[in-house]
Every structure is written in C-alpha cells, then in structure tokens.
Amino acid sequence: MEQKKKNFNSSPLPFMGQKRKFLKEFKKALNAYSPTATYVDLFGGSGLLSHTVKSIYPDATVIYNDFDNFRERLDNINLTNQLITDLREILKDYPKNKRIEGTYRDSVLNRIKTDNENGYVDFITISSSILFSMKYVLSFEALEKETLYNCVRQSNYDASGYLEGIEVVSSCYKELFDQFKNNSNTIFLVDPPYLSTDSSTYKGYWKLKDYLDVLEVLNGTNYFYFTSNKSSIIELCEWIETKTPMSNPFNGSTTSTMNTTVTYNSGYTDIMIYKVV
Known part of the structure; x- marks a missing residue:
C-alpha cells in the first residue's frame, strides 16, 4: 500500500519568517x-x-x-536529532525551562563542541532547544557567550518527503x-x-x-x-x-x-x- 504523503503546516526545522500563520x-x-x-x-x-x-x-x-x-540543514537532520537526543540525556534530571549552569552547562557546550569540531551543527535548530525563545546563534563562539536554558525538544525532527517533487535551485x-x-x-x-x-x-x-x-x-x-x-x-x-x-x-x-x-x-x-x- 502506498504511504500517504505528509503535509507540513510549518517548517520541519526552526526558521525565522516562515509563513505558517498565513x-x-x-x-x-x-x-x-x-x-x-x-x-x-x-x-x-x-x-x-x-x-x-x-x-x-x-x-x-x-x-x-x-x-x-536550507537543504543543508534538512540533509543533516539525523545528526541534529542525535545531538538533541544527547542533550536530552545530559539534562534529563535538570529543571525544565531553567537556566543551565555549572557542570551541566559545561557538559552541554562540550557535547556541541565535539560535533562542531568533527562534523556538523545546525546552530539555528540547536538554539531553539537551549536558548531563550526566538533567539538564535550561528556559531559555537557566539553560543558560548549566551545564557543557556533547558528547553530541549523532546522528540525528533522529521522532514520526510518535505521537498518531494519540487525542483530546488x-x-x-x-x-x-x-x-x-x-x-x-x-x-x-x-x-x-x-x-x-x-x-x-x-x-x-x-x-x-x-x-x-x-x-x-x-x-x-x-x-x-x-x-x-x-x-x-x-x-x-x-x-x-x-x-x-x-x-x-x-x-x-x-x-x-x-x-x-x-x-x-x-x-x-x-x-x-x-x-x-
């Protein structure tokens, strides 16, 4: 049986200026x-x-x-999901929506730093999980200067079929x-x-x-x-x-x-x- 294509009502990844309300x-x-x-x-x-x-x-x-x-972010969604899964584990006993401090902050930054040095980090998406609402950074250096909050997403992102049939230029x-x-x-x-x-x-x-x-x-x-x-x-x-x-x-x-x-x-x-x- 052919699987029904998912229709997205918002961008599958955080994006400023998306027209979901329209x-x-x-x-x-x-x-x-x-x-x-x-x-x-x-x-x-x-x-x-x-x-x-x-x-x-x-x-x-x-x-x-x-x-x-934006395709680069979509193509690396599995890496982003893995990073967020690891952050979720680091902060599993930490209060929700509270400022991340001390050794927890160190652990969070070290985990992100590892991917930044060895692979790929979607800083816009990660920002939505550890920064205050609507605040974004584009580099690890900028992230280090920010106050972190435990608002880590509790489920994985999914962009399956999002651009299917669309010509991308x-x-x-x-x-x-x-x-x-x-x-x-x-x-x-x-x-x-x-x-x-x-x-x-x-x-x-x-x-x-x-x-x-x-x-x-x-x-x-x-x-x-x-x-x-x-x-x-x-x-x-x-x-x-x-x-x-x-x-x-x-x-x-x-x-x-x-x-x-x-x-x-x-x-x-x-x-x-x-x-x-």
Missing part, C-alpha cells in the same frame, strides 16, 4: 490559480510555500529558490525571474526579508532600494507578495502612483492581513497581497 489564507487564495501552472518561489526561505503549493496542486511545477541553503532571484517572466502560466511567490532588518538567519541587510527592486517582478505578473506594516511599502507605492508617472504594482490585487504578537505589548501586521492577471 497558510490557511494562502491555501484559500490558491483556488484562483491554475493547478498545472509553474510556481516560482523567488525567496524560498524554509520552502513552506513551495511545499504547500505542491501538496495542493501535485501536477504543478514548483521551483524553490533555496538561496539560504539556488540563484539570484533576479536571474530566476528572468527565466520565467515571459511565461504567462507562471505564478511568482515573493517573500523577501523584511525591510531594514539584519537577521542572522538571512543573508545581508535589506534596504529600501532592495525592496523597490523586488517590486519590478510584480509588474504584469501573477504573484503572491508578502510584507508587513513595518515596511510601509504599500503606502510608498500609493504615493509614487499619485506623485509620479509610475504605476502602482498592487492595483487590482487582493490583500489579506494577519496580526503577529511579539511580546505582550508589541506586535506587527503581516500582509499577503496576491493578483491574477
């Missing part, structure tokens, strides 16, 4: 698009949007631009766009890093110019575009349309929003804009 609205909006089209995920991130499209439209061609090399989004821009049966998934952010899990620092460059892929194309109210990009495009001869790439599109809470007194609004031409 999946319900994203799936609903996909009904307006062709089930046999080519979907090009220009800023692939964790691949969750690509996975979702392929799960709903198995006959679609889905191209995932893995510019941040790694290139500049502009080059990838140029390959498909003249294909009328292409839908672009456009989820760039947030404006003026310097996140350790992204490559580089995104400025206003970078954001405006991305808008060029929206002219005359079918697209899903993700941003937030922090960027003010929608207001900027409205201003450009009224003050200059340029058009607004969001004209004729549909907008969906999702409120995201960061702390008890702060948050922001995620925005999904989509259009069929």
Whole structure:
C-alpha cells in the first residue's frame, strides 16, 4: 500500500519568517490559480510555500529558490536529532525551562563542541532547544557567550518527503525571474526579508532600494507578495502612483492581513497581497 504523503503546516526545522500563520489564507487564495501552472518561489526561505503549493496542486511545477541553503540543514537532520537526543540525556534530571549552569552547562557546550569540531551543527535548530525563545546563534563562539536554558525538544525532527517533487535551485532571484517572466502560466511567490532588518538567519541587510527592486517582478505578473506594516511599502507605492508617472504594482490585487504578537505589548501586521492577471 502506498504511504500517504505528509503535509507540513510549518517548517520541519526552526526558521525565522516562515509563513505558517498565513497558510490557511494562502491555501484559500490558491483556488484562483491554475493547478498545472509553474510556481516560482523567488525567496524560498524554509520552502513552506513551495511545499504547500505542491501538496495542493501535485501536477504543478514548483521551483524553490533555496538561496539560504536550507537543504543543508534538512540533509543533516539525523545528526541534529542525535545531538538533541544527547542533550536530552545530559539534562534529563535538570529543571525544565531553567537556566543551565555549572557542570551541566559545561557538559552541554562540550557535547556541541565535539560535533562542531568533527562534523556538523545546525546552530539555528540547536538554539531553539537551549536558548531563550526566538533567539538564535550561528556559531559555537557566539553560543558560548549566551545564557543557556533547558528547553530541549523532546522528540525528533522529521522532514520526510518535505521537498518531494519540487525542483530546488539556488540563484539570484533576479536571474530566476528572468527565466520565467515571459511565461504567462507562471505564478511568482515573493517573500523577501523584511525591510531594514539584519537577521542572522538571512543573508545581508535589506534596504529600501532592495525592496523597490523586488517590486519590478510584480509588474504584469501573477504573484503572491508578502510584507508587513513595518515596511510601509504599500503606502510608498500609493504615493509614487499619485506623485509620479509610475504605476502602482498592487492595483487590482487582493490583500489579506494577519496580526503577529511579539511580546505582550508589541506586535506587527503581516500582509499577503496576491493578483491574477
């Protein structure tokens, strides 16, 4: 009997900026698009949007631009699971969600150091098990400076079939766009890093110019575009349309929003804009 393919509702590994909260609205909006089209995920991130499209439209061609090399983390998931299993054993008698100190801290760091020197460490995933919520590091040197907490995951990660049937590439989004821009049966998934952010899990620092460059892929194309109210990009495009001869790439599109809470007194609004031409 053929085993049913698992549909993921979130990234199989921790990833900042994944669109799991938007999946319900994203799936609903996909009904307006062709089930046999080519979907090009220009800023692939964790691949969750690509996975979702392929799960709903198995006959679609889905191209995932893995510019941040998320595949490396997926390919080494067994090593990550083994490391977390060992950390779980080290901390089995230690209080949950408490600061890790003394010899326990030494043991945890020594175990991670061994893999760092002899193999591979997915520091983003490991961070989610021994650092305060939403805090990540990318190196052992950075980890040594942090306060550690016992929030070790109690089960293994599983990414079986996550990218099955999806074409994975790694290139500049502009080059990838140029390959498909003249294909009328292409839908672009456009989820760039947030404006003026310097996140350790992204490559580089995104400025206003970078954001405006991305808008060029929206002219005359079918697209899903993700941003937030922090960027003010929608207001900027409205201003450009009224003050200059340029058009607004969001004209004729549909907008969906999702409120995201960061702390008890702060948050922001995620925005999904989509259009069929």
